[in-house]
Amino acid sequence: MRDHDEIPTIIIEKDSGGGFGAFVFGALVGAGLALLLAPQSGEETQAELKRRAEELKGNAEDRLKAASEELESRLDEARAGVNDRVDRVKGAVEAGREAARDARHELEHKLETSKKAYRAGVDAAKATVTAGSDTDPDDES
Secondary structure: OOOOOOOOOOOOOOOOOOOHHHHHHHHHHHHHHHHHHOOOOHHHHHHHHHHHHHHHHHHHHHHHHHHHHHHHHHHHHHHHHHHHHHHHHHHHHHHHHHHHHHHHHHHHHHHHHHHHHHHHHHHHHHHHHHHHHHOOOOOOO
C-alpha cells in the first residue's frame, strides 16, 4: 500500500506570456514617452532617466533574489522529503534483513530438531532389529 503522507510537490510552470519582459518593455516605453513629453531640460531628463533605470534595476534584482530564495526553499523541502523516504526505505530493508535472519535461525533450529528426532528413530529401529536378532526363533518356551 502507498503511504499517504503529505509530500511537498514542486511544479515548475513556463509562462508563455508577459511577466518580467512585459514589465521591462512597459518601463522602456514609459521612459521614451517621458522624454518626448517632458517639460524638463535635457540634463534634468537624463538625471530622471538614470534614477528610474536604477530603480528598475533594483526592483529587478529584488524580484530575482526573492524568486531564487523561493526556489531554494522548495528545493530544500524536496531534498528533505527524498532523504526522509530514503531513510524509511533503509529502515524497511534492515527490518527485512533482520526478519530473514530470525526466520533462518528458526528454520535451522527446527531442522536440527528434526534431524535429532530422525536419528533417534533410526537408532531405536536398529536397536529393535538387533534385539530381535539376538533371540533364537527355534527357542520357544
